[in-house]
Amino acid sequence: MIKHPKLYHFKRAAGDPPPLEAETTRTVRFEEVDALRVVWHGRYPSYFEDGRAAFGKRYNLGYLDMYNEGFLAPLVKLHFDFYAPLTFPEPFKIKARAIWSEASRMNFEYEIHNFENRLIATGYTVQLITDLNFDLQLITPPFLEVFRNRWFSGELL
Amino acid sequence: MIKHPKLYHFKRAAGDPPPLEAETTRTVRFEEVDALRVVWHGRYPSYFEDGRAAFGKRYNLGYLDMYNEGFLAPLVKLHFDFYAPLTFPEPFKIKARAIWSEASRMNFEYEIHNFENRLIATGYTVQLITDLNFDLQLITPPFLEVFRNRWFSGELL
Amino acid sequence: MIKHPKLYHFKRAAGDPPPLEAETTRTVRFEEVDALRVVWHGRYPSYFEDGRAAFGKRYNLGYLDMYNEGFLAPLVKLHFDFYAPLTFPEPFKIKARAIWSEASRMNFEYEIHNFENRLIATGYTVQLITDLNFDLQLITPPFLEVFRNRWFSGELL
Amino acid sequence: MIKHPKLYHFKRAAGDPPPLEAETTRTVRFEEVDALRVVWHGRYPSYFEDGRAAFGKRYNLGYLDMYNEGFLAPLVKLHFDFYAPLTFPEPFKIKARAIWSEASRMNFEYEIHNFENRLIATGYTVQLITDLNFDLQLITPPFLEVFRNRWFSGELL
Numbered sequence: 216m217i218k219h220p221k222l223y224h225f226k227r228a229a230g231d232p233p234p235l236e237a238e239t240t241r242t243v244r245f246e247e248v249d250a251l252r253v254v255w256h257g258r259y260p261s262y263f264e265d266g267r268a269a270f271g272k273r274y275n276l277g278y279l280d281m282y283n284e285g286f287l288a289p290l291v292k293l294h295f296d297f298y299a300p301l302t303f304p305e306p307f308k309i310k311a312r313a314i315w316s317e318a319s320r321m322n323f324e325y326e327i328h329n330f331e332n333r334l335i336a337t338g339y340t341v342q343l344i345t346d347l348n349f350d351l352q353l354i355t356p357p358f359l360e361v362f363r364n365r366w367f368s369g370e371l372l
Numbered sequence: 373m374i375k376h377p378k379l380y381h382f383k384r385a386a387g388d389p390p391p392l393e394a395e396t397t398r399t400v401r402f403e404e405v406d407a408l409r410v411v412w413h414g415r416y417p418s419y420f421e422d423g424r425a426a427f428g429k430r431y432n433l434g435y436l437d438m439y440n441e442g443f444l445a446p447l448v449k450l451h452f453d454f455y456a457p458l459t460f461p462e463p464f465k466i467k468a469r470a471i472w473s474e475a476s477r478m479n480f481e482y483e484i485h486n487f488e489n490r491l492i493a494t495g496y497t498v499q500l501i502t503d504l505n506f507d508l509q510l511i512t513p514p515f516l517e518v519f520r521n522r523w524f525s526g527e528l529l
Numbered sequence: 530m531i532k533h534p535k536l537y538h539f540k541r542a543a544g545d546p547p548p549l550e551a552e553t554t555r556t557v558r559f560e561e562v563d564a565l566r567v568v569w570h571g572r573y574p575s576y577f578e579d580g581r582a583a584f585g586k587r588y589n590l591g592y593l594d595m596y597n598e599g600f601l602a603p604l605v606k607l608h609f610d611f612y613a614p615l616t617f618p619e620p621f622k623i624k625a626r627a628i629w630s631e632a633s634r635m636n637f638e639y640e641i642h643n644f645e646n647r648l649i650a651t652g653y654t655v656q657l658i659t660d661l662n663f664d665l666q667l668i669t670p671p672f673l674e675v676f677r678n679r680w681f682s683g684e685l686l
Numbered sequence: 687m688i689k690h691p692k693l694y695h696f697k698r699a700a701g702d703p704p705p706l707e708a709e710t711t712r713t714v715r716f717e718e719v720d721a722l723r724v725v726w727h728g729r730y731p732s733y734f735e736d737g738r739a740a741f742g743k744r745y746n747l748g749y750l751d752m753y754n755e756g757f758l759a760p761l762v763k764l765h766f767d768f769y770a771p772l773t774f775p776e777p778f779k780i781k782a783r784a785i786w787s788e789a790s791r792m793n794f795e796y797e798i799h800n801f802e803n804r805l806i807a808t809g810y811t812v813q814l815i816t817d818l819n820f821d822l823q824l825i826t827p828p829f830l831e832v833f834r835n836r837w838f839s840g841e842l843l
């Protein structure tokens with residue numbers, strides 16, 4: 216529906232290491248489509264979460280990895296741009312891409328394509344870091360520093 | 373679709389106090405209907421839960437009431453009989469009815485009607501009682517004994 | 530978590546009629562909270578939809594009103610800013626606010642507050658207008674023109 | 687929690703062809719667990735549906751296969767027995783087993799096990815057959831007769 220899809224939601228600064236990415240696939244369930252026979256927009260947070268979970272699995276930075284270190288990463292921003300509908304029982308690809316930041320937060324961009332490579336949706340999330348009592352951690356915690364050092368060094372690419 | 377709807381799922385014994393009941397209403401959301409424009413069957417656990425929550429509120433026997441006493445009531449049985457579909461944006465009534473039992477469990481029957489008084493669905497749940505570590509409590513815990521004494525005495529009717 | 534909450538997501542132009550608003554309330558269900566005992570972010574599309582449904586009901590601009598005129602209003606943008614968590618079984622208020630636009634689209638801003646008037650989340654949606662075949666309508670359809678004339682005239686305030 | 691799990695929900699008659707079965711796997715999502723960190727019971731209809739979808743795929747008897755023949759198979763009964771909780775991010779297996787019936791209906795039994803082969807839940811569904819207007823088909827429709835002939839002949843085993 217829109218000519219120039221918005222694939223990049225965060226600014227890239229010169230000298231930043233390139234984004235890290237993970238991909239997963241999923242198939243539209245009957246329960247996910249609405250009366251118009253397309254996926255209801257409210258199912259997409261689950262789709263993005265699958266992308267983020269794939270990223271977490273690939274880079275050992277999942278919910279439980281962080282939890283076991285004593286940290287949570289609650290979303291403070293969640294954004295979707297919808298370009299085309301998904302239908303039942305269509306398979307599709309979800310890409311989650313971490314964008315470099317030096318703040319105590321995590322920034323992800325997402326892309327969803329169907330298997331004919333049509334762009335379905337993009338979006339982004341911003342997660343802050345808290346301890347297990349939801350107290351905001353303004354200083355990047357060690358587990359995230361370690362991950363960023365490995366990212367910056369190029370060994371994760 | 374079925375001639376003789378099954379309204380009673382648990383046996384009643386002579387001498388049992390009559391069931392206790394609570395009712396609530398809800399309206400079908402757009403997100404709850406499927407490609408056939410009727411509520412997808414998988415939304416009904418939420419509807420029954422609304423009925424049980426109304427019961428818990430009325431009789432101070434809700435999730436948090438039990439939790440604060442140190443107990444949980446996980447479902448071990450959940451059953452639905454579907455008679456007619458609900459459509460968007462139809463309002464409907466959910467009735468939850470506790471059936472007397474002397475065991476360490478809670479038995480509920482449910483009825484859902486639309487506002488033209490058409491029977492939509494019935495069903496039941498069986499909940500066992502555990503402590504907060506999910507350890508089964510074969511002896512009825514005090515909070516439930518107190519509730520049953522009040523029920524048996526007739527003061528809750 | 531954030532000092533200056535973003536309440537206004539769309540620009541206001543001089544001469545625009547003031548926003549139109551509707552409000553509804555809802556209570557957090559047990560099924561809506563996650564392992565951290567706060568509402569999972571992916572439930573909020575349903576909350577915004579409740580706000581939009583309240584708006585549709587108040588101004589006769591709901592899903593079925595549009596559908597019966599031969600039009601759909603699919604979301605092309607959906608955005609959330611999260612400020613504080615909701616917990617079970619907390620009641621909360623959802624406000625949906627239509628922002629004036631002369632294009633063939635509908636722009637809504639949302640605010641969610643709990644009953645202690647704490648800001649929980651804000652956000653916005655952009656909906657384009659299509660016919661029932663999902664064909665984009667670049668010219669504002671009659672039902673929306675009529676609504677806007679009434680809005681502009683001040684009779685809806 | 688229960689000593690003798692109920693694996694068989696439908697009667698088997700002498701001379702009936704043996705059940706047909708399909709299996710699929712799935713992993714518990716973060717959004718599926720509740721405040722007690724176990725999967726909320728209301729997610730299981732989706733799990734059973736995954737089992738039924740796997741069956742439909744294997745035997746060309748899925749939702750769209752039937753729809754394209756002009757038929758629907760709405761659930762009239764849905765039952766769950768819960769034996770043990772699933773936790774995040776646990777993988778698990780869903781088995782759907784069609785039980786022979788000569789009526790115009792479809793009967794499925796389900797079993798869910800985790801990857802340590804612990805029984806999590808069993809249950810069953812009964813589906814009637816309707817046309818696309820939800821009119822009950824008391825005579826088994828051709829697509830189902832053909833399937834049953836192949837089943838009876840043994841070629842599907």
